[in-house]
Amino acid sequence: MSNVIPNPTSPLSPSAGPPALSREDMAWVENTRDAMSVEAQIAQLFVLSARHDSAEENEGLLAHAPGGIHRFPTHDLDAAWAATRHAIERSDVPLILSGDIEGGTVSYPFTTAIPNQMGIAACDDLDLSADLAAIVGRESRALGYNWSFTPVVDINRAFRNAVVGTRSYGSDPDRILAQARAYVRALQAQGVAACAKHWPGDGMDDRDQHLVTSVNDMDMAEWRATFGRIFGTLVDDGVMTIMSAHIALPAYIREKLPQSGAQAFAPASVSRLLNEELLRGELGFQGLIVSDATVMGGLTSWMDRAEAVPAVIENGCDVFLFSRDPAEDMALMLKGLREGRLSERRLNEAVTRFLSLKAKLGLHRMTLDERIAPLDRVRDGLRQPDHLETATRAAAGSLTLVKDRAALLPIDPQQHRRVVVISDEGTSFFSGAPDRDFTPLRSALEGRGFHVRSFDADAMPTPDDTDLILYLIGQEATPSLSHIFLDFTKLHAGPRNAMIQFNREIPTLLVSFGQPYYLYDAPNFATYINAYASLPAVQAALVERLVGDAPFTGVSPVDAFCGKEQLTW
Template structure:
């Protein structure tokens, strides 16, 4: 038996491994592992991605016999159900289906829409957070998922960072820990493994690990009091998996290797010291360690592919996330094993943990219908009336009035009838994310008696023809942007127009449907609201609050003033 997957006797007072198994299930793991060829064991380490829900894509994925398939949201329930059920049915070793089920606009359109993590934190209601996580667990299980790469437990301090932002519970470690505990408990109670990310902690570097190896530059005392405390508490609470990111923690490496040089900045995903000594040894984690996506710049800019592929597993990760060329990467893993860059010990441990995760979730005992029910039953499980009621309470509770210096609110047709809307279309890196559409908000305002017209750069708004300038802006956290900022050149249709500001001549309202820090680029705007996401229910709930029919109750999870006194005035 592998000692890393411990079977504890009843009544033990030791911490129970999140992958602890009954003797019968452990025998299944060992029989299954030992019956696999080396090539098949290597394939079990890979999680490949599905973006299209096509038969051709499923054929290609299943031909590689991977350990898991990561499913990105698509827009057709019938196709999603067919692809997921086909993958489960055709896998000889039970396959695990995973997703980044983070809420906000990165969700299936046929599931219950809930706020992203920052919006949930702004509700400041742990009981509500638990209900939302239960909804996520129930609807994800209905769609065949057994693993969500959530929650994000990064500390949002670098306000220019484009990837942490709305994916985070905020800047307060205590709030992050409370929210993450509630989420993990509720999710795992529904049979969906949680994954705390991004080890060893993101949010201090304003760069994006999707583009470059980023750095957590905390000294170890501060790290222990913040990220260390968060991860240790979640480990004690039973989180089943942790994602090791392409983020460096130089203080720890230098403690161990005072003359480390460049090695101090190696990403955690390929760092034996961070994964095996710190995470497993000092924090005591005995669950499964998953690498972050191996196609990201934080890894590819650090290490060549032939070296990186076996290094991911050899240095402590148990599963390997994504591949642009699965056949080539599996061959590189095998080559690394034959050349001694991947040890038989680590291959054995990783495969054992992979199968143990599946056994702990009971995948080897489930029928096809238990993994993913017939389509009519799946339809009935999604967007149930009670789920929608809870979600509407959450989207309304998340809305946060950050600043209203001149008491602009509430707006009314009597004082602000003629509204000029300046909006950005937004973008998203995530496959399946919908195009942003502010139609629900515009229609609601018009039905309440406002006259709404779009910004025209050839006919700039003036005091004579405009009563309110309404900026609808904001980008939910997304990879690949490098930095976030309020792009007035784009909003005003040109760099010369960017210099024209209306806020001192015409009442102006700035609303972010994404990142919470855009006031930094508009410090003299008197009224600013954070809505965190552009879901249609958020838009309609926002109009209720703009006109005074309901109060703003959201509590900002971050300092939306960015530590700058100027922004408050």
């Protein structure tokens, strides 16, 4: 007789949702849940964030007995290892460790740096994508992670959107789905739960849900053919978790409630209709739903905190992500339960699902060394030669030549010896992201005989002293920027200088190490390259292609011309 019992809430389709638990694992879930006080069950729903790897921070987080800790990248492997091991060891109920392990510059410096999702999509090689996901899984597991809030399955349609961009696989739903399927399968095969985000789909609105409640304005026929198909297929493939975002889908709400008014624009994170009827009912998802960060403006501008805290769980999310004041938010959750704004049914379901995820990952059976090995073994598992070789191949394969109307390329030190670099420093919302540094690119050019100098607003470049102007620009997708654009005021050191353009007098090359749409702000620039991220391996591979030692093979995952004919000329 089989020792596997079905989840009592599983759908009719056996392929929908993650696999059922064994009798022993289900018993562990139920016994652990039932032994908890109400306060402990509420604490179990919280995933709190860690940014510093300090003992003080660790103790402060563990004092709340949360269900999980979300670790942002830091720069010291010894400290990261010690903090992670300490947190696991101190938790009575197995602690889940999550991260936004998206690639690009948002990664630990002691791990294998891979391109961001758009860079991976530009390689247009699903086998390579799966290999990269397996590297992420292996190295993340070595560092103690069990859950990655990836892949991003948003459709990058609103080209001014600052937060989707390079975090997405592009604008083609078919490409997005193929990449996401490869990623989820490879990551979960390494024992790390994947999380498809951002439900019900970002990228239609050029606003950022970190700042406002943004809107997916698709009608339901288009939504079902695109986002519905993407999420639904991943559900059938067994994606273990989905992130419910602070994004509205008014067409679905009005399909159910034609007179809904302002409620049509409720964020999914507090929408029972979107989470329970559309995601669970129509798509059949039975895995875990995690809210997006509850400190974001898309939620805090919609609903006051006392309402929002219990509403997140009551309306279908199983995990409450982040808190500026965990003790206060846990008290608000308990108050909501006592006042009937959070039902016992939903509390029970949410705790059961979170414990079930931990059981599916086998956390309750693992020893401390199985969760995170001794430091020397962890170090040995990172940046292995085959990992670095695969990442280097992806960095080179991502580089995309968008246009070269002036036949500028390849450049050579005879014709283009005197190079002026105009660069921006970039920025990142994400804790642990490194400062951008173009030293690898400059050094590689100088090593090939080019004379490189930085732009000086007091000595503007002229055709008499400059053979090539090289713009090194580009912001990787990051929260809270509102919009992206090519800021000539900053690049040229002043608003009057911003009006000066050199491209008709001096050969000019524009390279984006981030978002793929900067040609919109420089339509008359004749040569433009998308590199997607400023990783050192990307910079080294770019120089090889600039001088003609290797071809550009990247395939643009988006329309880099933004639908504007002007940009093509």
